Amino acid sequence: MNVNRVLNAIRGRVSTENLINSCSGEGCRVDMTDVPSDRIIIDVEREFDSRNMREKRCDRLLFFINTVENNLVAAPIELKSGRAEQSDVVGKLENSLRFAASIAPRQRTLKTVYVPVLLHGRDIKWTNPKGLKQLNVRYGGASLQIFRGRCDAPKNLWEVLSESGNL
Numbered sequence: 001m002n003v004n005r006v007l008n009a010i011r012g013r014v015s016t017e018n019l020i021n022s023c024s025g026e027g028c029r030v031d032m033t034d035v036p037s038d039r040i041i042i043d044v045e046r047e048f049d050s051r052n053m054r055e056k057r058c059d060r061l062l063f064f065i066n067t068v069e070n071n072l073v074a075a076p077i078e079l080k081s082g083r084a085e086q087s088d089v090v091g092k093l094e095n096s097l098r099f100a101a102s103i104a105p106r107q108r109t110l111k112t113v114y115v116p117v118l119l120h121g122r123d124i125k126w127t128n129p130k131g132l133k134q135l136n137v138r139y140g141g142a143s144l145q146i147f148r149g150r151c152d153a154p155k156n157l158w159e160v161l162s163e164s165g166n167l
Contacts, residue, residue, distance in 0.1 A: 006072060006105055010040050010063050013103040018047040023060045027081030028119050028151035030060075034158040039064040044076070044096055056088070058096040062157075063104070066167055072112045073166060074100040080120040081151055086127040089118050090137055093146060097139045113166040116144055121151045 011019065020041050023030035042061040048054075060077040076096035078089050093116040104112045116137050124135070135146035149160040161167055 009105040026079040028079040036064040083122040084120040
């Protein structure tokens with residue numbers, strides 16, 4: 001498996017002006033410590049706008065190769081400096097998962113794992129306050145947990161990604 005070939009294939013499927021160096025934004029600082037340096041970060045809002053895609057979308061999309069597990073990690077990331085609303089977060093991440101799948105190269109030797117992430121500053125406004133306090137999205141006929149962390153915390157992104165069990 002050639003890491004550069006896989007990541008370059010993804011780079012070739014998005015506008016270069018929408019490739020960025022950090023996941024921070026929207027008033028939320030994201031600590032990139034321990035996230036592999038061979039990575040791609042896409043400003044999803046700008047990429048959707050450049051494609052005239054009008055549906056809800058997350059803020060960032062991170063791709064990197066986990067060489068230990070031999071998989072491509074695709075992590076759509078929603079950033080909320082304040083309070084996050086459950087239904088809004090779910091809709092944005094579901095659309096962004098579909099987009100991630102559309103630009104991830106098909107590999108026989110490399111499985112793609114999807115890890116939806118929410119980094120927020122305050123609480124979550126639950127659509128059903130009496131329901132389970134867990135965020136999930138539907139993708140590919142399965143329910144995926146949305147892994148959550150706090151804005152501005154040390155190693156916030158890596159800790160959330162590690163919690164997923166896909167690293």
